Amino acid sequence: MDDKILHTLEYQKVLNTLSQYTQTSMGKARAEQLKPSVQLENVKHLLAATDQACTIDRLKGSPSFGGITDNTDSLKRARIGGTLNPHELLAIANTINGSRRLKRFITHIHEDESVDILFNLSELISEQKPLEDAIKACIDESAEVMDSASPELAQIRRDLRNGEARIREKLDGMIRSQSVSKMLQDQLITIRGDRFVIPVKAEYRSYFGGIVHDQSGSGATLFIEPESIVSMNNKLRETRMKEEREIEVILQKLTALVAEQCDLIRDDIDITGQLDFIFAKARLAHSMKASLPRMNDRGYLKLKKARHPLIPTDKVVPTDVELGNSYTSIIVTGPNTGGKTVTLKTIGLLNLMAMSGLFIPAEDGSQMCVFDAIYADIGDEQSIEQSLSTFSSHMTNIIRILNHMTPKSLVLLDEVGAGTDPAEGSALAIAILEHIHRMECRMIATTHYSELKAYAYERKGVINASMEFDINTLSPTYRLLVGVPGRSNAFAIAERLGLPGKILDFARGEVTEEDQRVEHMIASLEENRHAAEVERSKAENLRRELDELRSRHERELAKLEEQRDKYVEKARLDAKQIVDKARREAEEIIADLRKLAQEEGASVKEHKLIAARKRLDEAEPEQKRKTAARRSAKQEDRRSIEPGDEVMVYSLNQKGHVVELAGSKEALVQLGILKMKVSMDDLELVSGSASSKKTQAQRHVTTLKRTRDENIRNELDLRGANLEEALIEVDRFMDEAFLGNLGQVSIIHGKGTGVLRTGIQDYLRKHRHVKSYRLGNYGEGGAGVTIVELK
CATH class of the missing domain: 1.10.1420.10 (MutS, DNA mismatch repair protein; Chain A, domain 3)
Known part of the structure; x- marks a missing residue:
């Protein structure tokens, strides 16, 4: 560029x-x-x-x-x-x-x-990170090499501190003695040239001997290194030289690491x-407050409420421009100080910003084009920089543009043809614009010449535009009006300012009929534009009202959904309470059954089981019974349940096998070692029975025996289950094992994190039928298995 x-x-x-x-x-x-x-x-x-x-x-x-x-x-x-x-x-x-x-x-x-x-x-x-750590292990935040940078440096600095301490101790003893203190200007120890000295009155110079390193401005005080500490200062100096050499070694090592x-x-x-x-x-x-523009390479520009980035936000007037679709050239006409130059600069500068990866100060949806070059001839007394230009310099610049532009270029011309005779200037301007238009460049040009209005009107792909002017206030609004050529407004302004009517009438008579028709046409276009803007404003208001209605509807819908979620959550909590209550009552019934089994010894009478079953039915939640009834209705079209079929008993959440049908409404179901009568409404067919299952289900058992049964498991595998599910399974398994008269069972829980093992063993510790428990031995599963001894 x-x-x-x-x-x-x-x-x-x-x-x-x-x-x-x-x-x-x-x-x-x-x-x-x-x-x-x-x-x-x-x-x-x-x-x-x-x-x-x-x-x-x-x-x-x-x-x-x-x-x-x-x-x-x-x-x-x-x-x-x-x-x-x-x-x-x-x-x-x-x-x-x-x-x-x-x-x-x-x-x-x-x-x-x-x-x-x-x-x-x-x-x-x-x-x-290793290099950073190496540097910071040797250099502190004050850019000082630390003692810990090397063992040698640590030792050298210990020697330095010890040497300084000995020298200070020696000098402290001297300045505190009465014989010496009267010879000192001040009782203090100071340093001159890295050597410890004391301030001695000039008349006592010969008493101390040693080396004079400095004197005060008046000459009354000499800073003397006493002879008794010369050798100590020399040794301290040697140690400091060692420190410098060691620091240099450390810095060289760190520099080598950096070089790598x-x-x-x-x-x-x-x-x-x-x-x-x-x-x-x-x-x-x-x-x-800029936005991301959409980019293309087909010469299309569309700016929505574009603002010049260098003009304060409270003063800039947004501009709407579209170029490269229905028309490729815009001719902007109108008087001075209307904002034509600023509009040109806004379009060009925003396009440069977009091509540089910068957001542009315009509304979302704006589009910019990637041109191979942007050319501009902008510069007169109205420009932002106040740079003056002559006709010759204008033409020189335009000639350079004509020689370098391509069909993929954007050309911006301000006051084309200005600075010379109006007739020749307008003709030259039309010729230049026509050449650029034929090259299919994207072009925006401003001019004072009214002849260019007719050119833009007659040429396909070229459109008129103007800067809006408020007749009532006699001031420009700086808004670009595409499709409407500019009016001079000279007569209207003169009339508002008080020019006599006779003079105005004479002036109007000097204007040709063709020019008057053009002015009337422009006035008509402006009236139509104002009417269109009013209608557009009404449409915008309607759109906003519709948006508000839609937003209100969405808020009400969200509120209804929130209320629905609350009701569902409340129903879930209520159902949980019902289930918890039913579970507690079921556990009480099971506890009573265990007690009956212990008290009655070998068997429990059938009528007692029926009574217990009735208590379970009464403990069933109302909602669950309704669900079971609905489920039963859905199964009417399925085949009837027959002896030997596998069924799901919903009230107990267990699968079993039908032993025999007890009428049309009940069935005798085998549930593990238990047999009980269950309502047909509480059953759902799981699968058809095999002959072996049917044969097994036909065995009629009327009493509950506490004897060893071949079908009772002595091992429970809980691997992969969570703790809550595992405890339910352990409770059921312990009941079966106890009623099956098993002496020892195994619970496989795996090793894992130990959460499952700990939870199960805490449960076993409180169980009434557990005599003892231990982890498995070698060959039994080790820490992944708990062996339980039953009473």
Whole structure:
């Protein structure tokens, strides 16, 4: 893209605003060097990345780029063998840390909301955690090499501290003695040139000997290193030199580690700069209240309520423009100060922004085109930059445009043909516009010449437009009216300002009849437009009312659904209470049966079982009985239940086999070791019976024997069940085992997490028929099996 057009449309000012939203120097450099792309797929990718950054900014806010800096120069020196100082090493460690935090932030967002472009980019960050740890193990946050950087350095610094302590102790003893204290200017110890000294009055210089390192401005005080500590200061100096050499060794080792990862770190810096730049575009979009435009490469533009990004929001007038569908050229006519130039710049600048991957300050649904180039000849006394131009410079610029434009270019011409004789200028303007139109370029041109109104009216693919002018206030509204040519409004303005009527009538008489017809036609178009806008306003009001009605309906529907969910939940809780009550009563009945079995010894009389069954029927929830009745009605069309059939007893939630039919309404059903009469309404056929099942079911048993039965299981496998289901099965299994007179049973629960084993053993600890229990031995299943001894 030509730099001249970028300057003309003030593109760099947008980039300057964008750079203010970056957090790193790398991101700022990218923002300042941003150029529009002429590749449609590339533009779509850039806009998609900005859109994903906007999504993250809306959901979680923008990520922090704190600590990330451009360490490129330090990496170059490390690569060629230079030694990095602690500040440079710490900056590299902080950059690695910041890059890793940024990567994790985007990864966390991507788990909930797809931001694949940013995620794939962040995945390229190498995360040099070992290098960061190595640096921070040696250098603290103040960029000082720590004692723990090496054992040698730790020992050297201990020697330093001990040496300083001995020197201070020696000097403290001197300055506290009465004979010496009177010779001192102040009773304190100070340092000059890394050597400990004391402030001595000048007249006592000969008393101390030693070395004079400094004196006060007046000369009355000498800073003397007493002879008694010269050797100690010398040794301390040697130790400090050892410290410097050891620090240099440590820094060299860390620099070597950085050099090994130099390329990866440089790539990480580049990636974080890209991410900072993308999130800056998202923050710019938020500040401008901008939206994502749809992009195409077929020369189609559609702007809805577009605003110039450099004009304050409270002052800018939105513009609606469509170009490239029914017409490819727009000729905007009308007086000065109407906003024609700003409209041209808005269209051009917003297209450049979209081609750069930036959102545009316009409403959703706006469309922009990826042109191979945008050309503009804008510049007169009305331009935003106040840059003046002559006819010759205009023509020079237009000639350059004509030589370089293609059918895929956008051409913006302001005051085409101006600056010369009106007759020649209008003819020249028509010729230039006709040439550009024939080239099938997309073009928007502004002019004062009324001749161009007729040109636009006669040419297919060219349409008139004007900037609206309010006659009542004598001021422009800055609204672009496509389809309506501009009026001069000179007579109307003069009349409102008080020009005598005779003069106005004479002036109107000088206007040709053809020009008057054109003015009347334009006035008629404006009246029709106003009428259409009124109708459109009514339609918009109706649409809003319909939207409100629909929203109200949706809210009421949501409220009804919420109430329905509450009622369903209440019904579920009520049903749970009924079932819990029935379960408690059933457990009481089973407990009574066990008690009867213990008291009566070998058998329980049939009439007692019937009485217990009646209690179970009475404990059955009303809702369940109704459900069973409905279920029975549905089964009327199925074949009748016969002896030997497998059936489901719904009141007990158990399967059994029909032994015999007791009339038309009841059946004797075998349930494990129990036989009981069950209502036919409480039964549902599961499957047809085999002859072997029918034969087995025909055995008639009228009493409950507490004897060993071959069909009783001595092993229960609960693997894969949850604890609640397992306890129900264990309770049923223990009843069967007790009534079957088993002495020992096995419960297989598996090892797993131990939750199932613990819950089952807690239940067995309280069971009345359990004598003892233990985990299985080797060969019995080990910790995955519990062996239970029954009483």
